[in-house]
Amino acid sequence: MATNRDTRMLMIVDSEPAQQRFLSALASRGGWRSVIAADTDTALARLGTQDGMALDAVIVDQGAPGIPIPEFVAELRRWRPALPLVVITMRNGVEMAVAAMRAGASDFVQKPIAPDRLLEALDRVTGSGGPQGELRPLTEKLRAPLGFEEIIGSSPNFRTALAIAAKAARARIPVMINGKPGAGKEVFARAIHSASPRSRGALVMVDCSAVSPGLIGSGLFGHERGAFPGAFDRQIGRLVQADGGSIIIDHIECIPLETQARLVEFLSTGEVQMIGGSIRQNVDVRIISTSASPLDKLIEAGHFREDLYYALTTAQLTLPSLSERRGDIGPLTRHLLTRISGLPGMGQIGITDDALRLLVSYAWPGNVRQLQDVLFRAAVESKTDVLTAADFSAIEAALGGGTANNDGEIAINGEAIGVTLYLPDGNLRPLEEIEADVIRLAIGHYRGRMSEVARRLGIGRSTLYRKLGELGIDTAA
Numbered sequence: 340m341a342t343n344r345d346t347r348m349l350m351i352v353d354s355e356p357a358q359q360r361f362l363s364a365l366a367s368r369g370g371w372r373s374v375i376a377a378d379t380d381t382a383l384a385r386l387g388t389q390d391g392m393a394l395d396a397v398i399v400d401q402g403a404p405g406i407p408i409p410e411f412v413a414e415l416r417r418w419r420p421a422l423p424l425v426v427i428t429m430r431n432g433v434e435m436a437v438a439a440m441r442a443g444a445s446d447f448v449q450k451p452i453a454p455d456r457l458l459e460a461l462d463r464v465t466g467s468g469g470p471q472g473e474l475r476p477l478t479e480k481l482r483a484p485l486g487f488e489e490i491i492g493s494s495p496n497f498r499t500a501l502a503i504a505a506k507a508a509r510a511r512i513p514v515m516i517n518g519k520p521g522a523g524k525e526v527f528a529r530a531i532h533s534a535s536p537r538s539r540g541a542l543v544m545v546d547c548s549a550v551s552p553g554l555i556g557s558g559l560f561g562h563e564r565g566a567f568p569g570a571f572d573r574q575i576g577r578l579v580q581a582d583g584g585s586i587i588i589d590h591i592e593c594i595p596l597e598t599q600a601r602l603v604e605f606l607s608t609g610e611v612q613m614i615g616g617s618i619r620q621n622v623d624v625r626i627i628s629t630s631a632s633p634l635d636k637l638i639e640a641g642h643f644r645e646d647l648y649y650a651l652t653t654a655q656l657t658l659p660s661l662s663e664r665r666g667d668i669g670p671l672t673r674h675l676l677t678r679i680s681g682l683p684g685m686g687q688i689g690i691t692d693d694a695l696r697l698l699v700s701y702a703w704p705g706n707v708r709q710l711q712d713v714l715f716r717a718a719v720e721s722k723t724d725v726l727t728a729a730d731f732s733a734i735e736a737a738l739g740g741g742t743a744n745n746d747g748e749i750a751i752n753g754e755a756i757g758v759t760l761y762l763p764d765g766n767l768r769p770l771e772e773i774e775a776d777v778i779r780l781a782i783g784h785y786r787g788r789m790s791e792v793a794r795r796l797g798i799g800r801s802t803l804y805r806k807l808g809e810l811g812i813d814t815a816a
């Protein structure tokens with residue numbers, strides 16, 4: 340319910356002065372004017388005032404004193420049913436988030452707050468975050484590290500990425516993970532660390548998209564006191580903190596050129612020198628970086644150093660977008676629903692085949708994160724324990740209706756679905772069928788060159804021809 344006034348009005352409910360200042364500065368960057376309430380009782384009391392009547396949205400910190408958050412949300416809903424409300428929860432405050440959403444909150448954002456994500460959440464809940472009906476990814480909800488065995492995906496392009504990652508994990512070499520937002524880059528990066536010989540060492544993460552460019556260098560390398568205006572204390576860098584372990588440099592494409600030069604030097608010498616310091620320290624760290632933009636374009640434009648690119652990409656993999664591995668949407672949906680069911684306050688949640696078909700047909704611009712967020716929201720809002728197509732009305736609207744053809748097969752803009760391991764009811768397909776699909780896929784992939792197909796599948800040509808007969812595979816296909 341964005342208004343047509345020029346400045347939108349936000350109430351920040353938080354008792355910490357530093358946090359109040361931070362939120363208020365952030366809000367003003369997004370074009371908001373803010374009023375502060377130090378506790379939830381005061382916030383409710385102010386609803387009836389002139390300022391309160393002019394509010395366009397409220398953000399409340401989970402730790403705000405006064406009446407507990409779920410009661411605050413419910414009470415606010417009683418007075419102002421349509422007033423958008425975002426709850427800020429602790430990093431692992433999933434239980435609180437579920438309770439707040441159930442009581443009627445519009446969204447929640449976990450700490451530490453990434454400025455862009457909070458502004459996005461505010462835009463979204465006030466309806467100014469893009470075309471109506473567009474589904475924008477919510478913030479991270481289910482951040483649990485996954486090992487390779489828990490990463491869901493059996494499409495050939497995804498399996499290729501998994502194989503490269505699993506192999507690279509064993510060595511100390513730098514790995515670069517490319518992929519669109521929400522495709523699973525961080526999940527892969529964590530899995531690489533967990534599967535590596537240094538898994539017992541520290542895992543340190545730096546998200547360069549959430550830090551202002553001017554602070555990325557001092558975050559990575561540390562700084563001496565007084566090294567630059569605002570450097571009030573000496574600070575140890577994240578590279579040193581990761582000594583003996585791994586560092587994930589998320590969104591490396593956001594690193595400014597000056598810091599890129601420092602990284603190149605570190606990669607060639609293995610030594611870290613603090614900003615403003617003279618001592619060099621040897622650091623043994625494995626770098627796993629991720630990028631959501633094609634780095635070759637940035638190199639061409641002079642925004643990314645070619646030598647750094649080569650130093651970071653000893654192993655490199657690209658994660659396919661979810662729309663490029665539609666066969667995985669069903670299994671992923673079931674997996675994510677199982678994880679959501681396990682959250683505090685949630686019960687067992689199922690999904691109908693119709694709803695699943697709908698999800699498979701959608702393009703998922705926000706990839707796995709968006710799928711996860713859409714499922715989470717549907718699960719929280721559903722009145723029953725089985726999600727139906729009606730629980731995904733925004734997806735249905737975005738698709739303009741109609742997802743399945745008459746014989747119930749999923750029609751996806753004529754694209755072939757990769758080899759899927761699951762039936763729509765969640766059970767595994769018979770081995771013969773999977774085997775037949777793999778052979779068909781290999782024949783297509785190697786353009787009918789049967790010797791190559793046999794070699795790649797690791798079987799003899801005569802075995803391949805026997806299987807073609809047994810499985811009834813038409814090689815002209």
Ligand SMILES: Nc1ncnc2c1ncn2[C@@H]1O[C@H](COP(=O)(O)OP(=O)(O)OP(=O)(O)O)[C@@H](O)[C@H]1O
Nearest residue numbers: 481490491519520521522523524525526631707708
């Ligand atoms: N293959 C997968 N199996 C299960 N869950 C996944 C998978 N891929 C991603 N997820 C879930 O989707 C969410 C987004 O993944 P992740 O943070 O790794 O994406 P990303 O590519 O790093 O996104 P961004 O570029 O926006 O940082 C995570 O919460 C993760 O739990």
